Amino acid sequence: MFVSDILSQKGGSVFTVTPGTSVAQVAQQLSVRRIGSVLVLDEDGGVAGIVSERDLVRALASHGAAALELEARQVMTRDVVTCDPDESIDQVMATMTSGRFRHLPVVRHGELLGLVSIGDIVKARIEETTHETEALKAYIVAG
Ligand code: AMP
Numbered sequence: 001m002f003v004s005d006i007l008s009q010k011g012g013s014v015f016t017v018t019p020g021t022s023v024a025q026v027a028q029q030l031s032v033r034r035i036g037s038v039l040v041l042d043e044d045g046g047v048a049g050i051v052s053e054r055d056l057v058r059a060l061a062s063h064g065a066a067a068l069e070l071e072a073r074q075v076m077t078r079d080v081v082t083c084d085p086d087e088s089i090d091q092v093m094a095t096m097t098s099g100r101f102r103h104l105p106v107v108r109h110g111e112l113l114g115l116v117s118i119g120d121i122v123k124a125r126i127e128e129t130t131h132e133t134e135a136l137k138a139y140i141v142a143g
Helices: 003-010 023-033 053-069 089-099 118-142
Strands: 037-041 047-052 103-108 111-117
Touching (some): 003 111, 003 118, 037 111, 047 053, 089 103, 089 118
Antiparallel strands (some): 103 111
8 A cells, every 4th residue: 555545545635834823823723623743834835844743742841831922933843754655654654663753744746745644554554454354364265
């Protein structure tokens, strides 16, 4: 299974914010949309960074309640690792494990096509394993 298969199931919508969005607004959006990260886009629509729940926890630990007044640009990770839709699930699992993050924007030729999370990867992996098991059972019964 490939990243493109996941996107064809879940769609390519990615929630984004501007670098000036407050941490309070980011937290509100993560909660309302039940997501774990937002991408930060610059004025040209390029990926400027990513803010995940973990960045908000870090900001709260460092700044206390004042963290809510900070802007996304002050708490985001700037070097965003992305993946290609043709990458396999195993490849993106390896990228997430070695990078120690749970979100990967999907980009091809500079165009943002979607975002996959560790939850999407685990779901796809379970589906794949279930299909394989069923195929093996059918093969054994047929034999
Ligand atoms: P996460 O596990 O995705 O909640 O993120 C853990 C840390 O990695 C946070 O500091 C995020 O900003 C950062 N992060 C999340 N996704 C990526 C990514 N695709 N590339 C680089 N950093 C990331």
